[in-house]
Amino acid sequence: MKYNYRRLVDFLESQKNGEIKIEYKKLEELLEKELPNSAFKHRAYFSNDKSHPISKVWLESNWEQIELVLGEYLILKRIK
Numbered sequence: 001m002k003y004n005y006r007r008l009v010d011f012l013e014s015q016k017n018g019e020i021k022i023e024y025k026k027l028e029e030l031l032e033k034e035l036p037n038s039a040f041k042h043r044a045y046f047s048n049d050k051s052h053p054i055s056k057v058w059l060e061s062n063w064e065q066i067e068l069v070l071g072e073y074l075i076l077k078r079i080k
Helices: 006-014 024-031 037-042 053-060
Strands: 021-024 064-070 075-079
Touching: 006 024, 006 053, 006 075, 021 024
Parallel strands: none
Antiparallel strands: 021 075, 064 075
């Protein structure tokens, strides 16, 4: 499953607040694909680790995940 991360990068760069809540549905819209089952079952899918492609995008855009409710939403905080 290949994602288009450009829209996610653009979304993150356009944010004015220091924290943002992204619902799974919104994340799927930005990625233009459904998230895999592992994103609904395993917290590690959204860990702040550059070995995970989606989290690599937000880490390189100066954000980190600070809260996660599996299957519902995640909250990112600007780190720089």
